[in-house]
Amino acid sequence: MEIAIDIAVGFVAFIHVYIAWLEMFAWTTRGRKVFKMIPADQFEKTKAMAANQGLYNGFLAAGLIWSFFIQDATWSQNVALFFLGCVAVAGLYGAYSVSKRILMVQTVPASIGIILILVSWYMS
Numbered sequence: 001m002e003i004a005i006d007i008a009v010g011f012v013a014f015i016h017v018y019i020a021w022l023e024m025f026a027w028t029t030r031g032r033k034v035f036k037m038i039p040a041d042q043f044e045k046t047k048a049m050a051a052n053q054g055l056y057n058g059f060l061a062a063g064l065i066w067s068f069f070i071q072d073a074t075w076s077q078n079v080a081l082f083f084l085g086c087v088a089v090a091g092l093y094g095a096y097s098v099s100k101r102i103l104m105v106q107t108v109p110a111s112i113g114i115i116l117i118l119v120s121w122y123m124s
Helices: 002-025 030-034 047-067 073-097 101-123
Strands: none
Touching (some): 002 047, 073 101
């Protein structure tokens, strides 16, 4: 079960490292290919806003990565659970306000991680 939790947490962290990079450093290049629903003329205008969003996604990734370095298993899972919860809520809001696709990209993987942690607690 621990391996499955680590894979889920690592996957969500990876997604958010990618999103942070995309929004902070590749918004006007790669971002145009990923966020096709945004008109091309808006990328340069929204570069600072996207970078700010990217920073928040970076913080989510950092929290999930941090959970791997915590020696106490309970605290490690508590920290992972908190950041997975943040990702899931952000994904729900993004799905509501921007695109339903965000639900699959953020909320579903984070929810899988949450479920795995809660199941491991129940089983122990």
